[in-house]
Amino acid sequence: MFRFLLSRLTMIVPTFIGVTIAAFSFIRLLPGDPILLMAGERGVTPERRAELEAVMGFDRPLWEQYLGFLGDLLQGNLGVSIVTKAPVLEEFLGRFPATLELSVIAIVFAVALGLPAGVIAAVRRGSIFDHTVMGISLTGYSMPIFWWGLLLIILFSGILGWTPVSGRISFLYYFEPVTGFMLIDSLLSGQPGAFQSAVMHLILPAVVLGTIPLAVIARQTRSAMLEVLSEDYVRTARAKGLSPARVIGVHALRNALITVVTVIGLQVGVLLAGAILTETIFAWPGIGKWMIDSIFRRDYPSVQGGLLMIASIVMLVNLIVDLTYGLINPSIRHER
Amino acid sequence: MKSRFVLAAVVALFATQLHAKTLIFCSEGSPEGFTPSLYTAGTTFDASSRQVYNRLVEFEIGTTKIIPGLAESWTISPDGLIYTFNLRKGVKFHTTRNFTPSRNFNAEDVLFSFERQFSKDHPYHMVSGGAYEYFNGMSMPDLIKRIEKVDDYTVRFILNRPEAPMIANLAMDFASIHSAEYAEKMATAGTMDTFDQSPVGTGPFQLVAYQKDAFIRYKAHPDYFRGKAAIDDLVFAITPDASVRYQKLKAGECHVMPYPNPADIAAMRTDPAVNLMSQEGLNVGYLAYNALMPPFDNPRVRKALNMAINKQAIIDAVFQGAGKVAKNPIPPTIWSYNNATVDDSYDPAAAKAALAAAGVKNLKMKVWAMPVQRPYNPNARRMAELIQADFGKVGVEVEIVSYEWGEYLKRSKEKDRDGAVLLGWTGDNGDPDNFLAVLLGCDGVGGSNRAQWCYKPFEDLIQKAKVVSDIAERTRLYEQAQIAFKSQAPWATIAHSVVFKPLRKEVVGFKIDPFGGHSFYGVDLK
Numbered sequence: 001m002f003r004f005l006l007s008r009l010t011m012i013v014p015t016f017i018g019v020t021i022a023a024f025s026f027i028r029l030l031p032g033d034p035i036l037l038m039a040g041e042r043g044v045t046p047e048r049r050a051e052l053e054a055v056m057g058f059d060r061p062l063w064e065q066y067l068g069f070l071g072d073l074l075q076g077n078l079g080v081s082i083v084t085k086a087p088v089l090e091e092f093l094g095r096f097p098a099t100l101e102l103s104v105i106a107i108v109f110a111v112a113l114g115l116p117a118g119v120i121a122a123v124r125r126g127s128i129f130d131h132t133v134m135g136i137s138l139t140g141y142s143m144p145i146f147w148w149g150l151l152l153i154i155l156f157s158g159i160l161g162w163t164p165v166s167g168r169i170s171f172l173y174y175f176e177p178v179t180g181f182m183l184i185d186s187l188l189s190g191q192p193g194a195f196q197s198a199v200m201h202l203i204l205p206a207v208v209l210g211t212i213p214l215a216v217i218a219r220q221t222r223s224a225m226l227e228v229l230s231e232d233y234v235r236t237a238r239a240k241g242l243s244p245a246r247v248i249g250v251h252a253l254r255n256a257l258i259t260v261v262t263v264i265g266l267q268v269g270v271l272l273a274g275a276i277l278t279e280t281i282f283a284w285p286g287i288g289k290w291m292i293d294s295i296f297r298r299d300y301p302s303v304q305g306g307l308l309m310i311a312s313i314v315m316l317v318n319l320i321v322d323l324t325y326g327l328i329n330p331s332i333r334h335e336r
Numbered sequence: 337m338k339s340r341f342v343l344a345a346v347v348a349l350f351a352t353q354l355h356a357k358t359l360i361f362c363s364e365g366s367p368e369g370f371t372p373s374l375y376t377a378g379t380t381f382d383a384s385s386r387q388v389y390n391r392l393v394e395f396e397i398g399t400t401k402i403i404p405g406l407a408e409s410w411t412i413s414p415d416g417l418i419y420t421f422n423l424r425k426g427v428k429f430h431t432t433r434n435f436t437p438s439r440n441f442n443a444e445d446v447l448f449s450f451e452r453q454f455s456k457d458h459p460y461h462m463v464s465g466g467a468y469e470y471f472n473g474m475s476m477p478d479l480i481k482r483i484e485k486v487d488d489y490t491v492r493f494i495l496n497r498p499e500a501p502m503i504a505n506l507a508m509d510f511a512s513i514h515s516a517e518y519a520e521k522m523a524t525a526g527t528m529d530t531f532d533q534s535p536v537g538t539g540p541f542q543l544v545a546y547q548k549d550a551f552i553r554y555k556a557h558p559d560y561f562r563g564k565a566a567i568d569d570l571v572f573a574i575t576p577d578a579s580v581r582y583q584k585l586k587a588g589e590c591h592v593m594p595y596p597n598p599a600d601i602a603a604m605r606t607d608p609a610v611n612l613m614s615q616e617g618l619n620v621g622y623l624a625y626n627a628l629m630p631p632f633d634n635p636r637v638r639k640a641l642n643m644a645i646n647k648q649a650i651i652d653a654v655f656q657g658a659g660k661v662a663k664n665p666i667p668p669t670i671w672s673y674n675n676a677t678v679d680d681s682y683d684p685a686a687a688k689a690a691l692a693a694a695g696v697k698n699l700k701m702k703v704w705a706m707p708v709q710r711p712y713n714p715n716a717r718r719m720a721e722l723i724q725a726d727f728g729k730v731g732v733e734v735e736i737v738s739y740e741w742g743e744y745l746k747r748s749k750e751k752d753r754d755g756a757v758l759l760g761w762t763g764d765n766g767d768p769d770n771f772l773a774v775l776l777g778c779d780g781v782g783g784s785n786r787a788q789w790c791y792k793p794f795e796d797l798i799q800k801a802k803v804v805s806d807i808a809e810r811t812r813l814y815e816q817a818q819i820a821f822k823s824q825a826p827w828a829t830i831a832h833s834v835v836f837k838p839l840r841k842e843v844v845g846f847k848i849d850p851f852g853g854h855s856f857y858g859v860d861l862k
Binding site: 032033036037038039040042043048055080082084085086094098153154157161164166168171177280281283285286290293298 | 360365366369374376466467472574576577579583589739740742743745746760
């Protein structure tokens with residue numbers, strides 16, 4: 001297990017260096033100049049431009065800027081936003097709990113519905129349930145997030161009035177954030193109704209963000225289960241007289257889970273990408289909206305710092321997924 | 337478990353319940369910060385200068401009229417070089433978690449607020465990036481020679497040259513007055529950054545809490561010098577999407593929203609819960625020819641092309657009715673607007689004949705279309721296509737070009753630029769000089785004067801108007817300048833947009849700000 005972990009960690013180092021280069025160069029390759037964008041129609045004189053370039057460090061050669069970025073990174077410093085003048089790490093960490101909370105609830109929603117739906121569809125292959133689940137999941141997968149979000153808002157918030165339109169909690173409640181996770185902070189606040197309000201605000205964005213992962217998980221679970229259910233050992237288990245629930249739940253699902261866990265791991269990247277749109281629609285104060293704004297403003301330090309943090313999170317999650325394979329199927333960790 | 341109870345108790349200590357009168361504004365984005373002089377975005381000014389701070393002089397809410405602010409009165413020396421401000425007494429700064437003021441507002445605060453921007457040696461100059469774009473953009477470093485404290489309640493601005501728009505400049509957001517005492521306290525504590533993040537001003541509302549991309553909470557300043565605001569609490573619910581803002585307005589989750597989707601306007605008009613206010617914006621959208629390049633160096637060619645443009649069709653198709661045909665380079669809401677000028681009438685046959693008379697045949701030209709939406713032009717590509725079709729009818733072949741926004745702004749300034757540029761301007765200070773001198777003055781050629789047009793009779797008029805203090809005289813000069821502009825037609829003036837502001841019916845006293853901002857002093861809920 002230790003060698004397995006070590007081999008995975010070793011792979012992370014070159015990946016991380018690659019990510020720093022990609023994060024640094026990506027935003028600079030885009031056409032657009034942060035100083036010109038900041039000045040807008042008013043423009044900026046050459047003298048003032050030179051001053052601003054010096055203040056922002058853009059007057060140095062690119063390789064020197066990159067080395068400076070790496071040097072700061074080694075000290076845990078992601079730089080300072082050229083728009084808000086606040087440290088990038090502070091900007092990121094201030095928003096990340098909101099994205100994490102939304103993503104976790106969205107993935108829980110997707111797994112809680114997608115996994116059983118995929119299993120049942122596989123067991124009842126060809127049934128109306130199977131066709132319905134696959135039809136709905138294909139629709140869910142093809143749904144444009146922006147349109148889907150607005151549709152749910154208009155129906156559940158506008159027409160039915162069941163859920164709030166956007167935000168994380170009603171403005172009737174106010175308390176200092178302790179953890180940054182609204183569900184926890186609202187409980188800690190002790191204010192009656194605050195937790196309920198936080199839950200109600202979470203429902204629509206979590207459903208919207210979880211829709212695509214739900215569709216993918218349902219379809220992948222079904223495929224994996226169909227493959228496993230046709231294996232000899234499953235037939236043997238049935239022949240031994242084990243109950244259908246035990247055959248499916250213990251023998252088949254455990255093996256099918258390897259594919260499903262891989263899909264869930266890959267969906268983390270999808271969730272963070274989907275969060276950009278979901279957060280914009282639901283005015284959710286997470287990192288997605290912040291990244292988009294930073295890209296439009298060509299806020300180099302924020303974009304490169306944000307990309308690096310997001311890439312690190314995706315790498316971490318995939319490392320955990322790799323380790324989970326070993327837990328699900330010990331033969332994998334022994335093979336390596 | 338015990339620690340959780342302790343934590344909950346601590347949180348409960350900070351917890352506050354909203355008061356009876358809370359107004360919720362669904363703002364469109366997060367402010368860049370809370371010190372207006374450091375930034376340029378209207379979103380930032382809404383969150384800072386317009387609620388938290390005052391200026392020496394101010395724009396009366398809903399107008400471009402200058403009224404006394406923290407200065408009760410002011411005098412200008414006959415040579416126009418010395419501005420003396422008599423400061424208001426008894427004005428209190430906000431008391432916040434970080435700061436309890438020990439004194440009222442005085443001249444020290446004025447000196448601090450300007451010297452921070454003006455003097456590169458000032459201890460606060462480089463704090464939070466040190467970019468004072470409006471202060472620099474309005475040429476204040478060249479204009480101001482020095483600022484003097486005469487006594488605790490009198491300050492004097494000494495200028496290098498007369499500048500009639502100076503008073504209007506001082507009403508702009510960058511000229512907001514900060515507490516020097518607070519700055520000193522933060523410097524002593526070694527937390528100078530806090531000064532820009534936790535604002536302390538004299539304005540009608542004081543900041544209570546800000547969570548980035550989520551909300552900004554203010555409470556009414558109890559000792560505001562004009563009297564406490566009618567509402568107790570003000571919340572900015574940051575909601576980036578315009579359709580969602582409208583849904584929140586309908587659901588009663590906010591009272592006022594900015595920047596509605598043009599597509600939602602029709603529904604808002606018939607919505608019983610919504611009061612849809614509208615006003616012409618302080619802006620102009622134009623097509624600037626390059627007056628340095630033939631055949632556009634010939635005013636007859638420019639006027640002929642102007643006659644080929646069907647502006648009303650543009651208003652209908654591009655602005656979807658939320659615009660008004662422009663005939664002058666300044667909007668009708670600005671003083672000195674000359675209503676007597678006559679626009680080049682839409683007449684393709686006459687345009688064709690005029691082009692032939694000017695010796696122009698088989699003209700091929702480029703029209704530049706901006707890649708972004710702006711208040712003065714919601715869809716430049718569509719506008720360019722309509723102009724392309726109009727010019728096609730008079731035998732002029734148009735190629736539409738576009739660049740990334742930063743590149744567009746940069747390349748469109750070049751003197752040898754090929755083609756006519758779609759662009760526009762939103763006023764900063766309500767002074768005609770802010771349009772006419774910036775966009776059409778000889779100094780702007782190769783810069784903000786995209787028409788590259790330098791016309792002596794026009795230049796003489798606007799330069800004279802810059803140094804005359806008498807408003808009636810300035811008005812006369814600017815009216816003549818507009819006539820000179822029309823005779824030479826360096827631009828095709830296209831449109832002034834109409835600003836829509838939806839608010840719930842229970843909101844009273846709200847006024848549309850011609851500068852596009854949102855001020856909530858004087859607003860109440862019935």
